[in-house]
Amino acid sequence: xxKFLYSLLSLIIFFLLWELGYRIFGDLVLPPILDTFSMFxxxxxxxxVLTNMIITMKRIFIGLSASILIASLFGVxxxxxxxxxxxxxxxxxxMLGMPSIAWIVLAMIWFGMxxxxxxxxxxxxxxxxxxxxxFAGMQSIDKNLLTMADSFELSLKTxxxxxxxxxxxxxxxxxxxxxxxxxxxxxIMAELISSDDGMGSLLAIARSHIDTTSVxxxxxxxxxxxxxxxxxxxxxxxxxxxxxxx
Numbered sequence: 001x002x003k004f005l006y007s008l009l010s011l012i013i014f015f016l017l018w019e020l021g022y023r024i025f026g027d028l029v030l031p032p033i034l035d036t037f038s039m040f041x042x043x044x045x046x047x048x049v050l051t052n053m054i055i056t057m058k059r060i061f062i063g064l065s066a067s068i069l070i071a072s073l074f075g076v077x078x079x080x081x082x083x084x085x086x087x088x089x090x091x092x093x094x095m096l097g098m099p100s101i102a103w104i105v106l107a108m109i110w111f112g113m114x115x116x117x118x119x120x121x122x123x124x125x126x127x128x129x130x131x132x133x134x135f136a137g138m139q140s141i142d143k144n145l146l147t148m149a150d151s152f153e154l155s156l157k158t159x160x161x162x163x164x165x166x167x168x169x170x171x172x173x174x175x176x177x178x179x180x181x182x183x184x185x186x187x188i189m190a191e192l193i194s195s196d197d198g199m200g201s202l203l204a205i206a207r208s209h210i211d212t213t214s215v216x217x218x219x220x221x222x223x224x225x226x227x228x229x230x231x232x233x234x235x236x237x238x239x240x241x242x243x244x245x246x
Contacts, residue, residue: 049202053225056187063122064183071130072172078131079138084141092128095173097124100125100186101193107192111123118190118198125186126179133175137168177230184226 021030043049103124107117169201191200199222206214 028210028212031050031216035213036216036220039213043214043217043221049221052198052202053221056191056200059118059191059198060122060183060187063119063187064126064179067123067126067130067179068176072134075131075134075172076138076168078135085135088131092131095124096128098124100189103112104190104193107190112144113196115195115211117194118187121190122183122186126183129179129182130172130175133178134168134171137171140167140171176243180229181226182221188222 015033018030018033021232022032027035074084074088078088100121103121104117107120111117111120187198188200188203191198192204193200195201203215203218206218
């Protein structure tokens with residue numbers, strides 16, 4: 001209950017600051033809150049918006065799924081095999097150092113406009129985060145536990161379920177959450193620059209019309225989608241997979 005009240009208080013403060021900004025700077029900078037909510041619900045009823053929403057979510061799903069699968073695998077391998085870690089870490093450093101906008105420009109040259117560019121940028125932007133989370137999980141495993149597993153001659157299956165997975169998951173799940181949040185930001189930016197469909201393209205159209213109300217309503221819609229996804233899927237999955245902690 002206390003957590004809910006603090007969250008509610010935070011939202012009230014946010015909307016009060018929004019209203020204050022509107023009254024000081026005018027609707028070109030910040031639109032009225034009620035107008036933004038009205039536009040938000042109007043967008044939910046437009047087939048074009050729903051179609052573009054599905055396109056954006058499809059791109060995130062493909063790029064993020066590939067990143068989670070490949071980066072997690074390489075992170076685990078790097079934790080097991082030192083030469084793999086030595087080979088991958090410089091590449092990960094380069095990927096971390098490259099600005100997302102640079103990846104978008106390169107992808108536009110390599111793949112042109114559309115799905116491949118956006119999916120590629122989501123993949124390369126999230127790969128280092130997931131790899132480092134997986135690798136850190138492998139590095140955190142207590143060596144005494146591994147020694148005990150050797151002394152009791154535990155099977156590989158038992159080791160994976162009771163030793164490796166719990167330790168890796170405590171590191172990799174926060175990395176997944178970070179990657180999911182980042183992927184939403186990256187995909188919108190990539191669509192805004194390099195695509196004529198998706199939520200980012202709708203944002204570009206609203207910007208070209210200097211329609212601040214539509215821009216804020218679209219941003220509200222994107223954030224709402226992320227929150228709904230987190231509450232409906234990520235939180236239950238986390239509780240289920242971390243039941244071993246209780």
